[in-house]
Amino acid sequence: MKTIPLILMGCGGVGCHLLQHIVSCRSLHSSQGLCLNVLGVSDSKSLVVTEDSSNKGLDDKFLMELCRVKRDGGSLSKLGDLGDCRLFSHPELQERILELASQLGGKTDCSASSNTVPVLKQVVDMGCCIVMANKKPLTSTMEDFEKLYAYPRRIRHESTVGAGLPVIASLNRIISSGDPVHRIIGSLSGTLGYVMSEVEDGKPLSQVVRAAKSLGYTEPDPREDLGGMDVARKALILARILGQRINMDTIQIESLYPKEMGPDVMSVEDFMNSGLPFCEVGIQELPKNSPLGRLRGSDNVLEIYTRCYTSQPLVIQGAGAGNDTTAAGVLADIVDIQDLFP
Amino acid sequence: MKTIPLILMGCGGVGCHLLQHIVSCRSLHSSQGLCLNVLGVSDSKSLVVTEDSSNKGLDDKFLMELCRVKRDGGSLSKLGDLGDCRLFSHPELQERILELASQLGGKTDCSASSNTVPVLKQVVDMGCCIVMANKKPLTSTMEDFEKLYAYPRRIRHESTVGAGLPVIASLNRIISSGDPVHRIIGSLSGTLGYVMSEVEDGKPLSQVVRAAKSLGYTEPDPREDLGGMDVARKALILARILGQRINMDTIQIESLYPKEMGPDVMSVEDFMNSGLPFCEVGIQELPKNSPLGRLRGSDNVLEIYTRCYTSQPLVIQGAGAGNDTTAAGVLADIVDIQDLFP
Numbered sequence: 090m091k092t093i094p095l096i097l098m099g100c101g102g103v104g105c106h107l108l109q110h111i112v113s114c115r116s117l118h119s120s121q122g123l124c125l126n127v128l129g130v131s132d133s134k135s136l137v138v139t140e141d142s143s144n145k146g147l148d149d150k151f152l153m154e155l156c157r158v159k160r161d162g163g164s165l166s167k168l169g170d171l172g173d174c175r176l177f178s179h180p181e182l183q184e185r186i187l188e189l190a191s192q193l194g195g196k197t198d199c200s201a202s203s204n205t206v207p208v209l210k211q212v213v214d215m216g217c218c219i220v221m222a223n224k225k226p227l228t229s230t231m232e233d234f235e236k237l238y239a240y241p242r243r244i245r246h247e248s249t250v251g252a253g254l255p256v257i258a259s260l261n262r263i264i265s266s267g268d269p270v271h272r273i274i275g276s277l278s279g280t281l282g283y284v285m286s287e288v289e290d291g292k293p294l295s296q297v298v299r300a301a302k303s304l305g306y307t308e309p310d311p312r313e314d315l316g317g318m319d320v321a322r323k324a325l326i327l328a329r330i331l332g333q334r335i336n337m338d339t340i341q342i343e344s345l346y347p348k349e350m351g352p353d354v355m356s357v358e359d360f361m362n363s364g365l366p367f368c369e370v371g372i373q374e375l376p377k378n379s380p381l382g383r384l385r386g387s388d389n390v391l392e393i394y395t396r397c398y399t400s401q402p403l404v405i406q407g408a409g410a411g412n413d414t415t416a417a418g419v420l421a422d423i424v425d426i427q428d429l430f431p
Numbered sequence: 432m433k434t435i436p437l438i439l440m441g442c443g444g445v446g447c448h449l450l451q452h453i454v455s456c457r458s459l460h461s462s463q464g465l466c467l468n469v470l471g472v473s474d475s476k477s478l479v480v481t482e483d484s485s486n487k488g489l490d491d492k493f494l495m496e497l498c499r500v501k502r503d504g505g506s507l508s509k510l511g512d513l514g515d516c517r518l519f520s521h522p523e524l525q526e527r528i529l530e531l532a533s534q535l536g537g538k539t540d541c542s543a544s545s546n547t548v549p550v551l552k553q554v555v556d557m558g559c560c561i562v563m564a565n566k567k568p569l570t571s572t573m574e575d576f577e578k579l580y581a582y583p584r585r586i587r588h589e590s591t592v593g594a595g596l597p598v599i600a601s602l603n604r605i606i607s608s609g610d611p612v613h614r615i616i617g618s619l620s621g622t623l624g625y626v627m628s629e630v631e632d633g634k635p636l637s638q639v640v641r642a643a644k645s646l647g648y649t650e651p652d653p654r655e656d657l658g659g660m661d662v663a664r665k666a667l668i669l670a671r672i673l674g675q676r677i678n679m680d681t682i683q684i685e686s687l688y689p690k691e692m693g694p695d696v697m698s699v700e701d702f703m704n705s706g707l708p709f710c711e712v713g714i715q716e717l718p719k720n721s722p723l724g725r726l727r728g729s730d731n732v733l734e735i736y737t738r739c740y741t742s743q744p745l746v747i748q749g750a751g752a753g754n755d756t757t758a759a760g761v762l763a764d765i766v767d768i769q770d771l772f773p
Binding site: 110113117118121241242247253254255258259261262263268396398401402403404406408411413414417420421424425426427429 | 459463604608730743749753768
């Protein structure tokens, strides 16, 4: 039985789904000779680790209880019965994670913050593998990116672009076969996809965004989606994988709202009530029969044009958002690095 | 530098393209710390190996000369200057391949025959990895399949379904994340795709098949494409990956020509001239806006419905035929098994 020891940083929506997937896949993975041992789980404030020296990991019942607490909006420090586990909190947190990592191989970043960068860089030095759903560490400075990518086989981050869609895996296959990539176009925001489909049907943008917000499709401040930063991060990750040594500031972002309606100028409420109705959206004509032209709803789509896919692109399309599919992508990444473990 | 030693069985269209890709990717792979050493190349009759005991492999100039000879329709035994290489022919062939494999780790089957099965089964026992573009070994008996799949991490065969399209890689990601696959539908024959697009445009089937044959899109006997056996093999491979222990005879194949026009009854010429005009093609209605409904030309498309992709499927679409993209898929597979090598 091959064992992959894991520390999970971030146990919000994606992290909790990942833990649930790991637990429900126990017998499947076991039939493949694989065992995923979750040795520690952290949120932004605390880390819970097993005190059991046999490295068997936190037990499944405890992991499910942990998910329940997090889903109810609590923090790890609210966990009642710790059993044979221990809880560490700030400022000890980072030091303890590194201590744990120094004994182990695997590390999963399902958080959404950029605070994980220092820890991630250090565990790479220790020879750990890192699996990420978090875009921020890969879209910070080029120096950080190259540090995290120092050992390309030891990093996986499929779920940073298009959730669980096999975008990075497919792109890496193209790169490693020497097929030159000419162009990538796509729609990588489920939120914007939904908004645009509704606008295409003739509804006014202001009404659609208000509906999307009330459906929970947007961030609490919809300008985070409308501003394009999320898509820009994904584009930057793809560009860097293709060898472009560029930063966020070289990416031109065409925001869907004018600067005068930015978060520095007006509140979310003012934006929703008085700003939004005056927003203009740029329209770009696309052949209705092209993959991008016929995209509907919150699906993501990516078209990759290469030497092998010259006139007709390689198209990958499907649900590109959601904690379930994002976590599934992280788990597939973890299973995929198994050959690096003894 | 990590070295992957390779024996290539089959150096027809796909095999030669693979050798060309390997040579043209030398500096790319070297920059990734990877070196692919081709120690032997065989066609159906002969095997050429390097006599150099340092295991450096056949040199690139020799490999390109070998491709030139094969492209001109020659066999390996026609190679003029062998340099420090040696040529073995039937009946020594199989024994020599096994001897070579016993010293090595990697093995690539780019042939199109089922004669490779005995050798492949033996090299699996030796602990070799196998990378295949050849569908036949995986669509023979369930016993053969399970033998070849005895160590699932050591077999790759992306190019057996949809040429270089990331079909198997994506399906394996879904499986390893525990996402249950409900349904797969698709169009996996570039030839049938072309024929159907033309029929959809109003042209008669007999005329379209005749044109496809003269364009070189079909096998010399177009009934091999029209009969559906090629697609059935791909379906069987996908089903077996999903855990179905089934054989070819459990797959219902709806041929596009009636039994009375089969190869046992009439010649290719008779079929083209008198049989074909009487062929009827079954039509199945599909929503025009579905991925399968809007497919045009020789592209392949696969829709995978799972728990994560319930109402809208995961769609993979693009060129699903051609030696160039098929060989690119094989090369990506080879690069992907690198972690299994010391």
